[in-house]
Amino acid sequence: xxxxxxxxxxxxxxxxxxxxxxxxxxxxxxxxxxxxxxxxxxxxxxxxxxxxxxxxxxxxxxxxxxxxxxxxxxxxxxxxxxxxxxxxxxxxxxxxxxxxxxxxxxxxxxxxxxxxxxxxxxxxxxxxxxxxxxxxxxxxxxxxxxxxxxxxxxxxxxxxxxxxxxxxxxxxxxxxxxxxxxxxxxxxxxxxxxxxxxxxxxxxxxxxxxxxxxxxxxxxxxxxxxxxxxxxxxxxxxxxxxxxxxxxxxxxxxxxxxxxxxxxxxxxxxxxxxxxxxxxxxxxxxxxxxxxxxxxxxxxxxxxxxxxxxxxxxxxxxxxxxxxxxxxxxxxxxxxxxxxxxxxxxxxxxxxxxx
Numbered sequence: 001x002x003x004x005x006x007x008x009x010x011x012x013x014x015x016x017x018x019x020x021x022x023x024x025x026x027x028x029x030x031x032x033x034x035x036x037x038x039x040x041x042x043x044x045x046x047x048x049x050x051x052x053x054x055x056x057x058x059x060x061x062x063x064x065x066x067x068x069x070x071x072x073x074x075x076x077x078x079x080x081x082x083x084x085x086x087x088x089x090x091x092x093x094x095x096x097x098x099x100x101x102x103x104x105x106x107x108x109x110x111x112x113x114x115x116x117x118x119x120x121x122x123x124x125x126x127x128x129x130x131x132x133x134x135x136x137x138x139x140x141x142x143x144x145x146x147x148x149x150x151x152x153x154x155x156x157x158x159x160x161x162x163x164x165x166x167x168x169x170x171x172x173x174x175x176x177x178x179x180x181x182x183x184x185x186x187x188x189x190x191x192x193x194x195x196x197x198x199x200x201x202x203x204x205x206x207x208x209x210x211x212x213x214x215x216x217x218x219x220x221x222x223x224x225x226x227x228x229x230x231x232x233x234x235x236x237x238x239x240x241x242x243x244x245x246x247x248x249x250x251x252x253x254x255x256x257x258x259x260x261x262x263x264x265x266x267x268x269x270x271x272x273x274x275x276x277x278x279x280x281x282x283x284x285x286x287x288x289x290x291x292x293x294x295x296x297x298x299x300x301x302x303x304x305x306x307x308x309x310x311x312x313x314x315x316x317x318x319x320x321x322x323x324x325x326x327x328x329x330x331x332x333x334x335x336x337x338x339x340x341x342x343x344x345x346x347x348x349x350x351x352x353x354x355x
Contacts, residue, residue, distance in 0.1 A: 065305030152276030163232025
C-alpha cells in the first residue's frame with residue numbers, strides 16, 4: 001500500500017478550514033487499513049457557544065446518532081443469528097403480535113435491516129408521548145406505506161423494532177445486550193447510552209434546545225430521549241478510539257466477535273433491484289445515502305449519523321475511515337456534511353494509491 005502523506009495532511013487542512021471559517025465546530029478523524037491506523041487527527045471545539053469554549057480532544061466522546069444502528073443494533077442482531085436465536089427471514093410477527101395481520105405479516109427481520117419493510121421513515125412520537133413503552137407501542141401499530149420488499153425507505157422505526165426484538169428474545173434491553181455481548185468483548189469500555197455526568201467535560205456538545213440549553217451528554221434525537229435515552233435507532237455515545245476497535249472487528253477475523261459468514265452477508269447489497277442499495281444495516285455504494293465520494297471501491301459500505309458522524313469501510317481492501325463531528329452544535333440546519341464527507345473520502349482514497 002502506497003500512502004501519500006501530503007494528501008492526508010491536505011485532509012487535515014480541509015477539516016481545519018471548515019472550523020476556521022465557522023462552519024464546523026470540531027472533528028476527530030481516523031483512517032486505517034485492517035488492524036492498522038494510518039492517520040489520525042482532531043481539531044476545533046467540543047463546545048463553542050454562549051461564552052463556553054472547550055477544545056476538541058483525542059478522547060472526546062460523541063453522540064453517534066444513527067451510527068447506533070450499525071454499532072449497537074446491527075451487531076446484536078448478527079450475534080443472535082450466529083448463535084441460532086434468530087433468522088433473517090423470520091417474520092417480525094413471530095416476535096411482535098401487531099405484525100400478524102396482512103400486509104405486515106410478511107415483514108421480515110431482513111426487511112427491517114435493509115430499510116425495505118414499508119414502514120415510514122420517521123415519526124415525531126416525542127410530541128405525543130413521554131414514555132418509552134408508549135413510543136414502542138405506537139411504532140408497533142404503524143401502518144405500512146408500501147408493500148414489504150418493494151422500496152427502500154430509510155427508517156428509524158425499523159431499528160426501534162429491532163431493538164425491541166433483541167429485548168423479546170434475550171430479556172435484555174438493547175443497551176444491556178450490546179454492552180455485554182458487543183462492547184465489553186471488544187474493550188469498547190467508554191461506549192454506552194446515557195453517559196455518566198462525570199464525563200461531561202469530555203463530551204462534544206450538540207444542539208442548543210429549549211429546556212436543555214446546549215445538549216452535552218443528553219441524546220440529541222428527541223424520540224430516543226423520550227425512550228429513556230436508549231433505542232435501537234439512536235442514543236449511543238462513544239470516543240473514536242472505541243469505534244476504531246469496532247471497525248477493526250469487521251475487517252480483522254482474528255479479533256472479530258462475529259463469524260466471517262455473517263459479516264460477509266451483512267456487507268452484501270440485498271436491495272439491488274429496488275430504488276436503493278442496502279446491506280444489512282450498512283449503506284452500500286450507489287445508494288442515495290452513500291457518503292463515500294467518487295473514488296472508494298464498489299464493495300465499500302458505511303453509515304452516517306445526524307449529529308455529523310460517519311463510518312466507512314471496504315471489506316475487500318480493508319480500508320476504513322471514521323469521521324466524527326458535532327456539526328449540529330451550530331444548528332441542525334448546518335448542511336455542510338454531505339460535501340465535506342465526500343471531499344474527505346476522495347482525499348483518503350486518492351492518498352492510498354493501491355486500493
